[in-house]
Amino acid sequence: MTAPYYSSQRNSYLTTAKWGADGLDPPAIAARIVDMLNRTSDLVPAGQRWFILDQKRERWASVTESLRDLIEANEIPGDFGEPNPGWGYSVVLLTLDSDQGPPTSTSLDISITAGSNSLNYFSFEIGDGRNLPDYSRCTYQIHRAMIGAIAEVWPCPWIFAYNSRSPRVHPPTDLAVNGPLKPPFGGAWIVYLSAPLAKGLAPPTELVVEPTAGGGLFLSTARTLLDQSNADEMRRSRLLEKIALERIGCGTGGGFPFTPIRVGPA
Amino acid sequence: MAAKPERYGRPKSKANPRPSAVPIALPEAPPSRQPSAGGGGGVVAAVSVDVLGPRNPGVDIGSLSEAALSGLAAFLRGLAISPAALAGAAVGGFGLSLIPTNAPLGRTVKLPGPGNVSVFQELDEPGLTFRYTTADGVQHEWMAAPAAGGVYLGPDGKVIARWTKIAGGLGLVVSAAALLNDDRPKLCPATVSDNHGPLGLAYEAFMKRLFNPGNPTPMGMAYGFHGPAGNLVKIDDCQQQTGILAEYKGPGYAYHLAKKDPVWRGQLAGMLAQAERQTEAAPGKTLIWFFSEWSVYREMTKQFAAKHMNIKVMYFPMLRERRRR
Numbered sequence: 152m153t154a155p156y157y158s159s160q161r162n163s164y165l166t167t168a169k170w171g172a173d174g175l176d177p178p179a180i181a182a183r184i185v186d187m188l189n190r191t192s193d194l195v196p197a198g199q200r201w202f203i204l205d206q207k208r209e210r211w212a213s214v215t216e217s218l219r220d221l222i223e224a225n226e227i228p229g230d231f232g233e234p235n236p237g238w239g240y241s242v243v244l245l246t247l248d249s250d251q252g253p254p255t256s257t258s259l260d261i262s263i264t265a266g267s268n269s270l271n272y273f274s275f276e277i278g279d280g281r282n283l284p285d286y287s288r289c290t291y292q293i294h295r296a297m298i299g300a301i302a303e304v305w306p307c308p309w310i311f312a313y314n315s316r317s318p319r320v321h322p323p324t325d326l327a328v329n330g331p332l333k334p335p336f337g338g339a340w341i342v343y344l345s346a347p348l349a350k351g352l353a354p355p356t357e358l359v360v361e362p363t364a365g366g367g368l369f370l371s372t373a374r375t376l377l378d379q380s381n382a383d384e385m386r387r388s389r390l391l392e393k394i395a396l397e398r399i400g401c402g403t404g405g406g407f408p409f410t411p412i413r414v415g416p417a
Numbered sequence: 418m419a420a421k422p423e424r425y426g427r428p429k430s431k432a433n434p435r436p437s438a439v440p441i442a443l444p445e446a447p448p449s450r451q452p453s454a455g456g457g458g459g460v461v462a463a464v465s466v467d468v469l470g471p472r473n474p475g476v477d478i479g480s481l482s483e484a485a486l487s488g489l490a491a492f493l494r495g496l497a498i499s500p501a502a503l504a505g506a507a508v509g510g511f512g513l514s515l516i517p518t519n520a521p522l523g524r525t526v527k528l529p530g531p532g533n534v535s536v537f538q539e540l541d542e543p544g545l546t547f548r549y550t551t552a553d554g555v556q557h558e559w560m561a562a563p564a565a566g567g568v569y570l571g572p573d574g575k576v577i578a579r580w581t582k583i584a585g586g587l588g589l590v591v592s593a594a595a596l597l598n599d600d601r602p603k604l605c606p607a608t609v610s611d612n613h614g615p616l617g618l619a620y621e622a623f624m625k626r627l628f629n630p631g632n633p634t635p636m637g638m639a640y641g642f643h644g645p646a647g648n649l650v651k652i653d654d655c656q657q658q659t660g661i662l663a664e665y666k667g668p669g670y671a672y673h674l675a676k677k678d679p680v681w682r683g684q685l686a687g688m689l690a691q692a693e694r695q696t697e698a699a700p701g702k703t704l705i706w707f708f709s710e711w712s713v714y715r716e717m718t719k720q721f722a723a724k725h726m727n728i729k730v731m732y733f734p735m736l737r738e739r740r741r742r
Contacts, residue, residue, distance in 0.1 A: 163723050172646065206683040227690060230651035231611065237648045238694070243686050253677035262686055269646035270693055274724070279677060315723040334725035406696060406727055 161317040162283055164340065164376060166275040166294050168307035169407050175266045180240055181218035183265075183304050188214060188244075190300040194293050195246050196257045202250060204243035211250045227264070239267030254279035257288045265305070273301055273310075291375050294341060302343050302367065309348055309399050311407070312341035314377040322382035329389055332379075335407045336399075339391035340377040342370045348398045355390050370394065476513060478592050479568055479576025486581040490515050490588045512594030517583065532597045536578075536589075545569055545578060545589075548635065549596055555607045556638055559596070560631045572632055572657070573600045604660030611639035611651060620667025620709050621653060623735050628654050628663050642698035650698035662704045664695065666717075667735075671710040688717065692726050705729045 175183070188201055195201065202211040207224045222240050229235030244261040245254050254260065255278075262274040275297050278284030298310050315338060319331065332338050344352070346366030354360045359371040372387040379385060402408040478486060493515035514528040516536065523540040525548075527533075537546040547559045561569035567580035575595040580587055618636075625633040634640075639651045640662070654663040666688070673681035695704060706721075706728055708714035714732035721728050 161719055161723060165723060167724070204679055204682050204686070206679075206686075209678075209680045209683065211679055230649060230691075230694070231609070235648070237646055238690075241686050241690060243682055245682070252679070254682075262689070264690055264693075267646075269644055269648065270690075270697060272693065274689075315725075317719075317722065334727065337725075402697065402700075406725055 160283065161315060163276060163278070163315045164284070164289055164294060164312065165315060166273075166298055166301070166310065166312040166341070167407060168273040168301055168305065168310040168343075170271045170305070170307045172268045173265060173271050173306050175239075177219050177223040177240060177266070180222050180242065180263075180265045184214070184218060184222075184242065184244070184263075187300050187304040190303065191297055194259060194296060196259070196288060199246040199248055199258065201259075202245055202247050202252075204245070206241065206243075211245070211247060211252055213250065214244070227267075237268045239264050239271060256283065256285040259293075263305075273305055273307065275301070286376070289376070291341075291371070291373070295369070295371070295374075298341060298343055298369070302345075302363070308345045309395075310341075310343035311336065311339070311395060311399075313338040314340055314379060316379050320380040322380060322385055324382050325385040325389070335401055336392040336395040338377065338379065339388050339395055340372055342368075342391055342395050344368045344370070344394075344398055352394070352398065354394065355387075357387050358391060476592060477576065477595070478513070478579050478590055481579075483581065486579060486590060487583065489513070490581045490583045490590050493590065494583060494588070512592060514591045514593060515583070516589040516591065517586065528591060528593055530593050532593050534591070534593045534596060536591060547571075547577070547596060549593070551597055551599060553603070553607055555605075556635045558633055558635050571596050571599065575600075601657070605655035605657055606640050606642065608634060608638040609641035609649070609651070611637055611653075617665065617667030617669065620735060621665045624663070624665045624707055624733065625654055627733075629657055632657055642695070644694055644698040648694075650694045652695055652699065652704070660702065662695075662699060662702050664691075664704065664706045665709075666706060666713065667709045670708075670713040674712055674716055685716075685720070689720065689724065692721065692728055696727055703729065705731055707731050707733045709734050 184203075201214040203214050203216075203218065203221055205212040205221055205224070212221055222242060225241050227235065227238040227241050229238070242261075242263040242265065244259075244263070245252075246257075246259045247254060257277065258279055260276050260278065263272070265271050275294070276284070277289040277293065294312050298312060301307065301310055313336070321331065344367055346363075349366060349368040352368065354368065354370055359369075359374060361369040361371075363369070370391055372384055372391055377384055377388060379388075400408055476489070478489070481489065493513055494517070512530060514530065514534075516526055516528075523538070525535045525537045527535045532549045532551065534547065534549040537548070538544075539546075543563045545561050547561065548557070549559075550556050557572075559572055561571070561577065564570055568576045569578040571577040575598075576592070577596045578589055578591045581590055582588075622636055625636070628634075634654050639653050640655045642650045642652060644650045652662045653665045655661070656663070670681070670684055673684060692706070704727070706717065708717060708730065711732055711734070714730060718730045720726075721730055
């Protein structure tokens with residue numbers, strides 16, 4: 152399904168994770184990327200394969216090329232053009248038909264900043280960002296599998312998947328009680344909490360709960376895509392949002408925090 | 418009280434912050450061109466300016482009678498240490514300067530004294546542009562229009578320059594002290610040098626003049642904030658009256674966005690990372706990203722909304738682009 156580009160319609164499912172200083176260098180980042188791609192190889196759409204953005208040469212390079220060198224070349228420069236080892240490395244990964252692109256509505260799209268001394272993040276979505284995704288490919292199973300891989304590979308204390316929709320389709324009952332969805336955790340769909348953040352949490356029985364071997368938790372509103380027009384699903388989403396706010400907290404600017412505000416119950 | 422400027426500036430109409438006039442008794446007749454030490458000393462004593470520190474507004478040239486101002490100008494002229502210096506563009510001291518009208522127009526005149534003050538007078542416009550650096554290291558530009566009585570008002574409403582008669586013509590007396598002692602609350606941090614490339618430079622210059630009318634952030638300067646790990650984060654502009662921050666994204670993105678090529682993907686990754694850094698470094702501040710290209714504006718509106726970024730997005734093309742649409 153493809154919507155006209157200039158449509159204001161948006162119905163995206165995004166997975167994001169953030170973390171603070173990680174001390175990762177390009178070889179370590181490359182090793183983690185290879186590990187993650189191996190764990191999620193079955194998610195790649197038929198006929199596509201992974202490419203990494205070579206920002207220096209402005210091309211898509213196969214991930215079978217020297218990842219370490221490509222990542223090293225993608226070091227984020229300082230805002231004032233100065234050498235700046237503090238902001239880490241920018242990695243953009245896409246599944247494409249060929250190195251000529253362009254991305255399609257089924258492409259898997261990953262952006263990572265790692266190796267920074269403060270602001271590291273991971274972002275995953277399906278589609279090319281300009282059109283609505285192909286909903287036959289954008290599923291709970293794919294996001295859940297990706298979240299599992301992220302949790303095992305990257306040093307993130309939490310992962311958050313959500314639905315961002317415009318125009319809004321809130322059920323009146325939800326809107327009357329809770330008001331419009333707000334950042335950072337509005338539209339909560341799937342949340343991963345690492346063991347320190349999940350400690351002592353007794354999640355509501357309405358949520359899908361999957362404990363991890365290490366003491367963490369995966370929490371979901373359902374095993375399907377979140378439907379914001381469904382009052383019952385939105386009620387569960389609000390429960391999940393409340394847990395995320397309580398366990399993860401807000402960033403200083405009201406957005407996602409790079410490091411958890413709290414560790415353990417509030 | 419002087420009237421408001423007609424074209425530029427934002428003088429405060431209420432509660433004129435101008436300090437009370439310093440009592441002075443200037444000679445009616447201008448002193449000789451090369452005054453004796455006694456003559457000059459007498460004027461200095463009368464002006465009662467001891468030290469022109471950062472909080473000393475100096476002589477209020479707006480409160481002087483025409484005769485007193487003319488006398489003061491003559492005194493300033495006499496401060497020239499040699500005939501060669503007198504022939505220069507400006508002479509002065511004690512936070513005051515005199516620019517004689519025989520100095521060429523259409524070029525920048527550097528004033529002596531603190532604050533690195535310079536004045537630019539257009540050949541065909543009556544306004545003056547002042548560039549200066551306040552004690553906190555912030556560089557400023559202020560465009561002042563002539564107000565009633567031949568005076569020019571500073572950003573906080575004080576008289577910073579005034580025409581007066583001197584022997585052989587007119588001279589402009591400039592009070593650098595009044596200019597440097599801006600009484601307004603400081604809502605923006607210090608500016609820092611910005612060494613970005615030529616792409617978007619014209620758009621930035623265009624927007625800076627609109628964002629701080631009459632007092633644009635100088636070209637090549639931006640505002641520095643510190644991120645969580647101490648990294649310096651650049652934000653293009655800050656509105657002096659409100660503290661609202663602005664980032665300008667000029668042309669150069671739409672072509673790649675339309676092609677969905679790797680260049681665009683790199684630009685997008687860069688903008689999103691920059692947005693993250695800015696919101697972390699300036700928490701709670703209103704931040705607006707201005708775009709000159711419609712398609713990029715639309716795309717980034719979607720991106721920021723989807724990624725829950727607390728950034729306002731506005732489309733504001735340059736005038737030439739506007740006509741094309």
